[in-house]
Amino acid sequence: MKKDRYFLELALEEAEKALNENTYPVGAIIVDENQNIISRGRNRVHPEQDSTAHAEIDAIRNAGQSIFNAKVNREKFTLYTSLEPCPMCTGGILFANIKKVVWLLNDDVGFGGYKKINDTKIYERKFHEIESIEEPYGDLKQKQMELMSKWLTNPNHVTNLRKAIIPE
Numbered sequence: 001m002k003k004d005r006y007f008l009e010l011a012l013e014e015a016e017k018a019l020n021e022n023t024y025p026v027g028a029i030i031v032d033e034n035q036n037i038i039s040r041g042r043n044r045v046h047p048e049q050d051s052t053a054h055a056e057i058d059a060i061r062n063a064g065q066s067i068f069n070a071k072v073n074r075e076k077f078t079l080y081t082s083l084e085p086c087p088m089c090t091g092g093i094l095f096a097n098i099k100k101v102v103w104l105l106n107d108d109v110g111f112g113g114y115k116k117i118n119d120t121k122i123y124e125r126k127f128h129e130i131e132s133i134e135e136p137y138g139d140l141k142q143k144q145m146e147l148m149s150k151w152l153t154n155p156n157h158v159t160n161l162r163k164a165i166i167p168e
């Protein structure tokens with residue numbers, strides 16, 4: 001869908017904000033079925049010193065009551081994220097009753113969990129209710145990859161934090 005691209009661009013903007021705040025560059029947007037933006041989220045792990053403060057969880061928290069209203073009214077919310085959700089965020093997506101998930105970049109070597117958990121078939125019935133779209137736009141995927149390569153040189157990246165305390 002045409003609008004998917006627009007919301008993924010907004011997720012990328014959030015990812016860039018996160019990077020500027022010296023934390024992992026991931027952004028997320030939740031949208032209702034009429035294309036209204038319900039909430040925005042971004043990674044806040046380092047600013048908040050909270051390992052669970054991922055972009056998708058941030059967006060779900062910021063959506064507040066809307067999540068429950070959507071469940072009651074059987075409304076279908078979509079979550080757009082710049083990176084494939086990790087296992088924790090995949091759990092959050094299931095609990096938040098999100099019905100469509102779109103991400104810009106797969107995370108096979110990192111903490112990507114959506115596809116792995118889906119593949120186990122453990123929550124088959126839950127996943128069956130969710131449409132997922134991976135890597136729909138090559139150029140936007142490239143932008144997320146660029147943000148992630150910038151993250152490698154960030155002082156808060158774990159390898160750089162280690163270098164700072166342990167002399168080579």
Ligand SMILES: [Zn+2]
Nearest residue numbers: 054086088089
């Ligand atoms: Zn996550």
